[in-house]
Amino acid sequence: MTTHQPLAVGLIGAGRMGSFHAETLAHRLPGVRLAALADPAPGAAQRLGDRLGCPTAYTEIGDLFADPQVDAVVIATPARTHAGLVEAAARAGKAVYCEKPMAVTLSEADRAIAAAREAGVPLQVGFNRRYDTGFRAAHDKIAAGGIGTPQLLRSLTRDPKLHDPAPIPPWTIFLETLIHDFDTLRFLNPGAEPVEVFAWADALVRPDFKDRGLLDTAVVTIRFDNGALATAEANFQAVYGYDVRGEVFGSAGMLTMGDIRRSHLTSYGADGVAADCVTYDQDLFHDAYVAELADFTDSVRTGRAPAVTGEDARAALSIALAAIQSVTTGGPVRVDELKNE
Amino acid sequence: MTTHQPLAVGLIGAGRMGSFHAETLAHRLPGVRLAALADPAPGAAQRLGDRLGCPTAYTEIGDLFADPQVDAVVIATPARTHAGLVEAAARAGKAVYCEKPMAVTLSEADRAIAAAREAGVPLQVGFNRRYDTGFRAAHDKIAAGGIGTPQLLRSLTRDPKLHDPAPIPPWTIFLETLIHDFDTLRFLNPGAEPVEVFAWADALVRPDFKDRGLLDTAVVTIRFDNGALATAEANFQAVYGYDVRGEVFGSAGMLTMGDIRRSHLTSYGADGVAADCVTYDQDLFHDAYVAELADFTDSVRTGRAPAVTGEDARAALSIALAAIQSVTTGGPVRVDELKNE
Amino acid sequence: MTTHQPLAVGLIGAGRMGSFHAETLAHRLPGVRLAALADPAPGAAQRLGDRLGCPTAYTEIGDLFADPQVDAVVIATPARTHAGLVEAAARAGKAVYCEKPMAVTLSEADRAIAAAREAGVPLQVGFNRRYDTGFRAAHDKIAAGGIGTPQLLRSLTRDPKLHDPAPIPPWTIFLETLIHDFDTLRFLNPGAEPVEVFAWADALVRPDFKDRGLLDTAVVTIRFDNGALATAEANFQAVYGYDVRGEVFGSAGMLTMGDIRRSHLTSYGADGVAADCVTYDQDLFHDAYVAELADFTDSVRTGRAPAVTGEDARAALSIALAAIQSVTTGGPVRVDELKNE
Amino acid sequence: MTTHQPLAVGLIGAGRMGSFHAETLAHRLPGVRLAALADPAPGAAQRLGDRLGCPTAYTEIGDLFADPQVDAVVIATPARTHAGLVEAAARAGKAVYCEKPMAVTLSEADRAIAAAREAGVPLQVGFNRRYDTGFRAAHDKIAAGGIGTPQLLRSLTRDPKLHDPAPIPPWTIFLETLIHDFDTLRFLNPGAEPVEVFAWADALVRPDFKDRGLLDTAVVTIRFDNGALATAEANFQAVYGYDVRGEVFGSAGMLTMGDIRRSHLTSYGADGVAADCVTYDQDLFHDAYVAELADFTDSVRTGRAPAVTGEDARAALSIALAAIQSVTTGGPVRVDELKNE
Structure with missing residues (x-):
């Protein structure tokens, strides 16, 4: 860890999986901080943020993408929204971690992969069993x-x-x-x-x-x-x-x-x-869920390629x-x- | 055990599986004796019989079917000969135990089943895992x-x-x-x-x-x-x-x-x-191989139906x-x- | 197996363990036959013998020792009678298998060991876990x-x-x-x-x-x-x-x-x-109980030393x-x- | 968690176990912060503190006890120093967690227990297997x-x-x-x-x-x-x-x-x-080591009695x-x- 500035991660989706990831980002990963939460359900991001000491909560997901303090985003929303959010996050220049499935059609998978490649941002997919x-x-x-x-x-x-x-x-x-x-x-x-x-x-x-x-x-x-x-x-x-x-x-x-x-x-x-x-x-998979976010945030900080890629998501x-x-x-x-x- | 007359079993096929079954019939089943062995390979039945104290050895399988001393037969020959031997044994009035597969076409399976039914002899098939x-x-x-x-x-x-x-x-x-x-x-x-x-x-x-x-x-x-x-x-x-x-x-x-x-x-x-x-x-499956012959010989002696039937063989x-x-x-x-x- | 004459074994004690050993001697060991049974309880040896096809039953244990047809004895009586029966069997020139414990005092253990040594008969003890x-x-x-x-x-x-x-x-x-x-x-x-x-x-x-x-x-x-x-x-x-x-x-x-x-x-x-x-x-320990009698009878027939000795019994x-x-x-x-x- | 002020814990002993506990206090326990480290070995506390982002490092253990910012101490020094440090920590009014063994004689165990009781501070001992x-x-x-x-x-x-x-x-x-x-x-x-x-x-x-x-x-x-x-x-x-x-x-x-x-x-x-x-x-015992410190810090914050007491340490x-x-x-x-x- 060469940087002393913690990696600021924003999380989208305050449901069951999102809450667990948020807790990991808030408490379990040294060098990482949970910088912002977004969920369209009124009050959901705010409540989770209060519990975890996260300073910023949005109901507009676009606001999180626009937040200059956010280095990377974790997408934990319903499956059918994933690919579009990956595209939007990539276009906003954020490193992206997306829960599985990254997409539900091949064409949207291709667009998500292309968006990340064009933006030059890392894209990791949540196949936690690999961890x-x-x-x-x-x-x-x-x-x-x-x-x-x-x-x-x-x-x-x-x-x-x-x-x-x-x-x-x-x-x-x-x-x-x-x-x-x-x-x-x-x-x-x-x-x-x-x-x-x-x-x-x-x-x-x-x-x-x-x-x-x-x-x-x-x-x-x-x-x-x-x-x-x-x-x-x-x-x-x-x-x-x-x-x-x-x-x-x-x-x-x-x-x-x-x-x-x-x-x-x-x-x-x-x-x-x-x-x-x-x-x-x-x-x-408690430990595996923590390990995949640790690996993602570590790859973002060190610049190495993520271990589970958009191409892996497309193949599955x-x-x-x-x-x-x-x-x-x-x-x-x-x-x-x-x-x- | 009400009868003191042991059940006389003839075994066909002195290969690996046949030798094991022969040993079971000779030594491991009270109330059962290995009465005859048959194998077309010159000397094969004789050698196995000598080792196990079996009094009769044939190279002509038909001789075993004709042997009036034999109550039941165990067929342990190559697969493609099974169905025909079941038919012949049934026609000779012997109770039949046949190694799997009992047949390799549905029509020969049907003929074997019909032969046993017509002769009124029990027919059991060697699906040892059931034991x-x-x-x-x-x-x-x-x-x-x-x-x-x-x-x-x-x-x-x-x-x-x-x-x-x-x-x-x-x-x-x-x-x-x-x-x-x-x-x-x-x-x-x-x-x-x-x-x-x-x-x-x-x-x-x-x-x-x-x-x-x-x-x-x-x-x-x-x-x-x-x-x-x-x-x-x-x-x-x-x-x-x-x-x-x-x-x-x-x-x-x-x-x-x-x-x-x-x-x-x-x-x-x-x-x-x-x-x-x-x-x-x-x-x-040592114990299972012994148990299936014990069950077969017991069903022959007591007149109850065998537990693994020709119909089971046909279905598989x-x-x-x-x-x-x-x-x-x-x-x-x-x-x-x-x-x- | 070079001899075709089966080893004739007499068993003393028709209780739970004795009945199991008797069944093993009668049915499970090629080259061995259950030649005689003895139990002081009226009818006990006779009933067990009828069930197993054993031709001779005694209520006087000494009659079994005196039986010239008996090559070896298996002692499965209550513990406190063991050592004395080992001595008597050895003096009668029989090979001896004795259930554990072979003795309950060191001096009777010593006498039993000495009797077998003097008579030149093998003495094996029933520590079945070794099998x-x-x-x-x-x-x-x-x-x-x-x-x-x-x-x-x-x-x-x-x-x-x-x-x-x-x-x-x-x-x-x-x-x-x-x-x-x-x-x-x-x-x-x-x-x-x-x-x-x-x-x-x-x-x-x-x-x-x-x-x-x-x-x-x-x-x-x-x-x-x-x-x-x-x-x-x-x-x-x-x-x-x-x-x-x-x-x-x-x-x-x-x-x-x-x-x-x-x-x-x-x-x-x-x-x-x-x-x-x-x-x-x-x-x-079903298989171990069979294996220890198989080993004992095999050692008697081949003349090799038994694997579990009177000295082992004394040490335990x-x-x-x-x-x-x-x-x-x-x-x-x-x-x-x-x-x- | 009703208080938003994190519990400030000082740790004594920067060896293998101490380093692990320090990492737990620094990173793995929400609502807890590693406030100070002490180790008499020159530079040991400082190096560990640098790695974990702990602001204060002492070579004089007494300085840590005197530090008004420290609410609780974790003792992870060599065994023979434990009881004396428990006493000193208790007299300084700190809640105490002590690695096992808490003492190596009964009289020093009694003195440590008495000191905690007199000071009215909680005392927990590191029998991690309970967690x-x-x-x-x-x-x-x-x-x-x-x-x-x-x-x-x-x-x-x-x-x-x-x-x-x-x-x-x-x-x-x-x-x-x-x-x-x-x-x-x-x-x-x-x-x-x-x-x-x-x-x-x-x-x-x-x-x-x-x-x-x-x-x-x-x-x-x-x-x-x-x-x-x-x-x-x-x-x-x-x-x-x-x-x-x-x-x-x-x-x-x-x-x-x-x-x-x-x-x-x-x-x-x-x-x-x-x-x-x-x-x-x-x-x-990775998870158990974390769980015992989580339980200790939680008991300190909530005022409930610790689950593994000085009396338990004395009995062992x-x-x-x-x-x-x-x-x-x-x-x-x-x-x-x-x-x-």
């Missing part, structure tokens, strides 16, 4: 050849509870949940790219919401250009807690990662052996869009034949 | 509603070593390896039947054998009529040993099963924590054939549209 | 220097249920339960011998039986002549099942062994992660007696100062 | 009766490496290492107190240092007034990493805690299954002193007969 100790150690070992060539991969996400599904847009399971797994599979198969995707999805948790387009269970298989075959799997209601795991099988070994136990306490009783599970995602989105098209058509979809609409 | 403690406990718990409705299932087989592939017929990975997983998925989703199958397969372990049709890596996804989505996965060379696992996720919980550790010894050294893996399948075969057709056509295949050729 | 896969692999690794010099050891036994304690003699916890752990500690610290012992014991499960001398909970610490410090621990009522574990920490690593899970099935539900425990000791007994003396006196006891009474 | 998720969950479950009455307890500490032993004072293994385990055993046996202690210790890692009084391996057994029997075990060189575990067996179940794995990554290779271990204690010290006396005399030692010297 989890186990997933990262797996990636490093695979990249170093530790299990030979990957042949079979698996990544899964099971959320602990299906929240009120009314406002959930169609395809959420692919665009917001499995997008993590698609990125994880690319992360764990370094250098390889997806070629073809086949997917099934259904409303098994809440069949009554199927006619509104809510799909809560999905299995996706992906063929990569190095021959590796991968599966990604998601479900919106795991009664035992938040379950995120990965497995990579290669020519020289296998790695498994992910742990749903909350602590290392094990209980042995008349009914058998038992352990607690993790219930909330911020428990499971391609898989999601191919999966959606596969569900719609009932057949496999080649990623290179996706229309860039 | 493994963990898989069986999982089935029982699922059947009792312990995890609610199954929504996502997984079954995998990874063999420890790719043996000399020269004589391996095409589609072995589906007909002889994954057939176990297809049966396991039906076993773990009780009452449900497969509707549609999508599969990819490749020669990733030995790309040089691909032109001979040898596929060594496969991923299959299956949609069941209760909505559950399943994946089955196989590979012919896991350097860490023989790996067979299952996972069932339901509306009220999840079960995992399968254990690749050879013992409960754990070593902690300067390089970390380590444990031994299982290397040979007869280690991993349907999935395998659909997977093969999916690999050939590149698209998903409905099981009810398979031609009964 | 458990995990404990044996640990021993082999330690003996090969795999964890350097042992420095800290632990062995524990927790029985699943305190059976009706009325007939339990005082000091049972040391002489019949912890005797296993004392042998295990010697087995896992190869070449070293105990120097000094300190013990506490109490009636924590059933305080109301303390005045009858029943102790149900004990902790013993042992100092070995290679400096290693060991603890042995027992309790008569573990609600979660039968719990036997070991741990050896050395200058170059640590080994843990013992597994209280009944299968590899794991359940994940709303209450967390769960697995089943082992409830009966013959489940936990020394620790038990020192522990009892320590509880009585309240201070540590040197093993070499035990009176050979 | 580890697993150990705390175990305590809570035991305190709620979840495993019935504790009957057998175990706590162990194995450090990853024997640092240059030259400056290690005799009895370090009891006063500085096992003191954690003694506190843990009290924590896991709520409401019970130790009655009698028996201990063995030796120099097994470095026999060549034994004549200087350095003991590197110890086993201690403790009898509690509720009948529970406990063992504590320590060693100064575990090649596989930093190993801290606990086990409590009670009339209604068992709990185990402690985890030496560094992440949830598991590797399966040709040599078996492997996982990484934890190598440094600040990895293993009693066990350590009894263990030392037991090693010296060779016999068990009653805690209530320790001389208060």
